[in-house]
Amino acid sequence: MASSTRSLRIGVVGYGHLGQFLVEKILSEGPEVGLELAFVWNRNPDKFKGVVAEEFVLQDLSSFAERRSDVIVEVCHPHIVKEFGVRFLSKSHFMVGSPSALSDSALNQNLREAAQRYNKTLYVPSGALWGGQDIQRLSDSGALKGLFIRMSKHPSCFRLTKDVLSDWSEGEGRRVLFRGSVAELCPVAPNNVNTMAAAAVAAGALGFNGVQGEIVSDTELGDYHVVEVEVTGPDGFTVHTVRRNPAKLGAVTGSATYKSFWNSLLVCKGHGGRVYLC
Structure with a gap:
């Protein structure tokens, strides 16, 4: 868990509609709520031109650890969860925006074990789920x-x-x-x-x-x-x-899910070694 004396560094993986929303919120409102942008990655980096400052753009996702994120948020595709999820958890808390990936029982188990092994939290946002x-x-x-x-x-x-x-x-x-x-x-x-x-x-x-x-x-x-x-x-x-x-x-x-995602991110301050619905 990051120290309360500094902002949590957030890495955003994916720059579709939801990723764009989160990046804009972190840059505009992050300082007020203790968040700062560590990096943003997208499969097609051309989407960042003229929109996101180059200092925040991560060209190679395999280099994510260099940005020292406290929380990495995936908002692109289940394939990223499968390929990078365990690696993310070895360095940071991980908020999986594509929890459909967890339907793969082997991957689900690997991520749970990684969270426990590295004392990190696998966050699952509620999204449009009520109750x-x-x-x-x-x-x-x-x-x-x-x-x-x-x-x-x-x-x-x-x-x-x-x-x-x-x-x-x-x-x-x-x-x-x-x-x-x-x-x-x-x-x-x-x-x-x-x-x-x-x-x-x-x-x-x-x-x-x-x-x-x-x-x-x-x-x-x-x-x-x-x-x-x-x-x-x-x-x-x-x-x-x-x-x-x-x-x-x-x-x-749905539009209400964007705000739900943001509220979920605000919860991601470290619940150590487990899966946490936020």
Whole structure:
């Protein structure tokens, strides 16, 4: 954990919409909340020209340790988590913005072991998940019996690895694209189901194989994404929440999730050697 007498140095890996938002927030508001930018990396560095000062740009991600970050935030792709996650944790706390990568059980275990070995924290942001801490407490107490999450979006908002949406047309309405375990779902829509992955982390007793998910294409959802969570406990206990997250057409991430990510980052001050939902 960094000393409270200095700012936490943040490395940002990825410069899409979310990465740009975080970099701008750190540069503009970071000094007020004890954060400073250590580096930003992107697969295509041309995106930085005229926008980010050269001193902050990291050309080779393998050289991340030279920037001495306290926290590294990944906001680009699960492949980066797989390739660099353990290395990141060997030097810094690591906030995984693509928790769908954790559906790979071997990678999940390797990251947990690395966090423990290096006494670093693997942070998992809640994103668009509502009630994550409550789910985690229910799971930790042994009372969580079932968890189901449905994410509904306009078809232009999905980025799928399988060709199941190429034939969509405006006005077709609602279409269920996939239903099954979150472990099965994450490889199909790795950029769309990070909320489900965060829920699977919260529901540790059930895990990625035990948590059930469904993704729905709906051409009526032009202004927002819908996230429904159904929690089942003992003796007939149930909770059903519905969150409408404002989003533009084609947007993978809802607008409210940006602020949620920023709030999660503010929590990342070191919780040593474990996985922490933030």
